[in-house]
Amino acid sequence: MTIAFLDLRDKLREFSRARDWDQFHTPRNLATALAVEAAELLEHFQWLRDEESTSLQPEVREAVSLEAADVLLYLVRLADKLDLDLIALAQRKIEINAEKYPVALARGNAKKYTDL
Amino acid sequence: MTIAFLDLRDKLREFSRARDWDQFHTPRNLATALAVEAAELLEHFQWLRDEESTSLQPEVREAVSLEAADVLLYLVRLADKLDLDLIALAQRKIEINAEKYPVALARGNAKKYTDL
Amino acid sequence: MTIAFLDLRDKLREFSRARDWDQFHTPRNLATALAVEAAELLEHFQWLRDEESTSLQPEVREAVSLEAADVLLYLVRLADKLDLDLIALAQRKIEINAEKYPVALARGNAKKYTDL
Amino acid sequence: MTIAFLDLRDKLREFSRARDWDQFHTPRNLATALAVEAAELLEHFQWLRDEESTSLQPEVREAVSLEAADVLLYLVRLADKLDLDLIALAQRKIEINAEKYPVALARGNAKKYTDL
Numbered sequence: 522m523t524i525a526f527l528d529l530r531d532k533l534r535e536f537s538r539a540r541d542w543d544q545f546h547t548p549r550n551l552a553t554a555l556a557v558e559a560a561e562l563l564e565h566f567q568w569l570r571d572e573e574s575t576s577l578q579p580e581v582r583e584a585v586s587l588e589a590a591d592v593l594l595y596l597v598r599l600a601d602k603l604d605l606d607l608i609a610l611a612q613r614k615i616e617i618n619a620e621k622y623p624v625a626l627a628r629g630n631a632k633k634y635t636d637l
Numbered sequence: 638m639t640i641a642f643l644d645l646r647d648k649l650r651e652f653s654r655a656r657d658w659d660q661f662h663t664p665r666n667l668a669t670a671l672a673v674e675a676a677e678l679l680e681h682f683q684w685l686r687d688e689e690s691t692s693l694q695p696e697v698r699e700a701v702s703l704e705a706a707d708v709l710l711y712l713v714r715l716a717d718k719l720d721l722d723l724i725a726l727a728q729r730k731i732e733i734n735a736e737k738y739p740v741a742l743a744r745g746n747a748k749k750y751t752d753l
Numbered sequence: 754m755t756i757a758f759l760d761l762r763d764k765l766r767e768f769s770r771a772r773d774w775d776q777f778h779t780p781r782n783l784a785t786a787l788a789v790e791a792a793e794l795l796e797h798f799q800w801l802r803d804e805e806s807t808s809l810q811p812e813v814r815e816a817v818s819l820e821a822a823d824v825l826l827y828l829v830r831l832a833d834k835l836d837l838d839l840i841a842l843a844q845r846k847i848e849i850n851a852e853k854y855p856v857a858l859a860r861g862n863a864k865k866y867t868d869l
Numbered sequence: 870m871t872i873a874f875l876d877l878r879d880k881l882r883e884f885s886r887a888r889d890w891d892q893f894h895t896p897r898n899l900a901t902a903l904a905v906e907a908a909e910l911l912e913h914f915q916w917l918r919d920e921e922s923t924s925l926q927p928e929v930r931e932a933v934s935l936e937a938a939d940v941l942l943y944l945v946r947l948a949d950k951l952d953l954d955l956i957a958l959a960q961r962k963i964e965i966n967a968e969k970y971p972v973a974l975a976r977g978n979a980k981k982y983t984d985l
Contacts, residue, residue, distance in 0.1 A: 761956070761959055761960070761963075764960075764963050765963070768963065768966070768967065771972050771976075772970060772972055772975045772976050772977070773976050773977040774975075774977075774979070776977075777979045779919055779922050779923055780914065780922045780923060780925070780933075781914040781917055781919065781922030782922075784907075784910055784911045784913075784914050784933075785911060785914070787907050787910065787911070787940070788904070788907040788908050788910070788911040790907075791900075791903050791904040791906075791907035791908075791940070792904050792907075794900055794903065794904070795900045795901060795903070795904045797900075798896065798897040798900050798901070801897055803895055803897065806895050806896045806897030806898075807895055807896060807950075809896070809951070814951065817896075817900075817951065818951075818953050818958050819958065819962055819965070821944060821947065821948060821951075821953060821955060821958060822955070822958035822959045822961065822962035823962060824903070824907070824940070824944055825944060825955055825958075825959045826959055826962060826963065828937060828940055828941060828944070829959075831937065832937060835925070835930065835933065835934075835937075837934050837937060839937060839938070839941050840877070842934050842935065842937060842938035842941075843877055843938045843941045843942055843945075844877070844880075845938065846935055846938035846939060846942060847877075847880050847881070847884065847942065849935070850884070851884065854888065856887050856888055859888045859890075860887075860888050860889050861888070861889040861892075863890070863893045
């Protein structure tokens with residue numbers, strides 16, 4: 522899986538331009554749509570027990586896959602509107618997290634860094 | 638911006654392995670964390686008026702950037718656990734959306750496809 | 754626990770009036786704040802296993818309690834701005850759900866009504 | 870609008886008992902359902918501009934009303950499972966907020982209390 526975020530970004534630009542949707546794509550609206558899609562993804566897990574969530578039924582996995590795609594698409598679109606480099610930010614955030622969660626303190630527990 | 642989703646995936650695997658966090662990273666828990674992060678991103682926009690959301694204050698833009706990174710990281714991690722190819726899914730979802738929202742019907746309005 | 758939703762509503766009106774916050778309390782902004790608070794409540798559960806969620810640690814239960822209060826407060830405020838009678842709506846929704854989920858079909862399974 | 874939270878609570882208990890759904894109603898699952906419903910409510914606002922959100926179309930208002938009812942029902946159910954007195958908590962939270970947001974500092978601005 523090599524990729525082109527740029528390719529996704531450009532396809533979404535063209536998609537929106539063709540439909541005259543840029544008027545709706547304010548950062549705020551896109552952030553709202555992103556949160557709504559993430560909740561729709563989560564909905565598929567809401568009544569599952571832990572062990573059921575690790576071996577999804579095929580139709581659930583398919584539905585989750587398409588919701589995950591929606592999350593990515595809105596995230597790419599939001600990043601485009603705010604001129605963010607998502608990959609660089611993600612790399613940077615991993616480094617920040619490594620400092621917040623030192624291996625020695627965080628090992629085997631799920632506490633928030635403020636409670637370590 | 639070319640990328641390596643694979644690189645992010647591998648760094649997250651190593652991050653989690655070093656902290657013995659795979660026990661917490663069920664698909665369900667990751668989907669929950671994803672939705673929580675998306676809401677935290679949205680929180681920065683909650684009291685803004687439309688026009689304010691298009692020219693964010695620098696400190697808000699920075700906060701939003703790091704929340705966007707969190708969303709991407711949890712999405713990559715969830716995709717890893719479910720063995721999903723996010724980029725291929727996103728490409729496929731754009732095609733699905735193009736059929737759901739034909740240019741002639743969707744042009745200039747934000748109705749859901751079920752209401753077109 | 755008998756109540757006064759009206760009392761909560763009036764206190765929130767006065768709270769907002771004193772701070773000149775009605776300008777921020779559009780239905781959309783309140784709906785956003787409501788979703789953000791619900792996600793903050795959920796955050797406290799995100800790494801718990803099923804059995805841990807049924808016997809919360811005291812400090813988690815306290816935190817969840819205050820988030821639940823926030824959810825109720827934004828819900829009451831949103832209902833006020835949209836002139837909704839929440840209790841009547843909730844009663845009506847229980848009746849709708851009873852038709853969507855007949856006992857004979859729904860008993861012991863958590864499927865969505867569209868899949869029954 | 871006087872109310873009976875207790876009446877709603879009891880109807881939901883009976884609803885769940887008749888369908889053998891208590892097995893699914895862990896606090897965690899209910900918190901997830903609550904967040905999902907709040908996001909569904911928000912979805913109706915996601916492409917609206919500020920001024921459109923204050924005068925909803927009748928069918929949007931109706932849809933929002935039923936989502937608001939769902940939020941309340943899951944909140945009441947969660948409170949029941951955690952043995953929380955929602956009204957007392959809401960009263961207490963208003964007092965906490967009054968201290969966090971003193972009139973003199975908060976008047977006319979929407980900053981978070983940590984930024985006042």
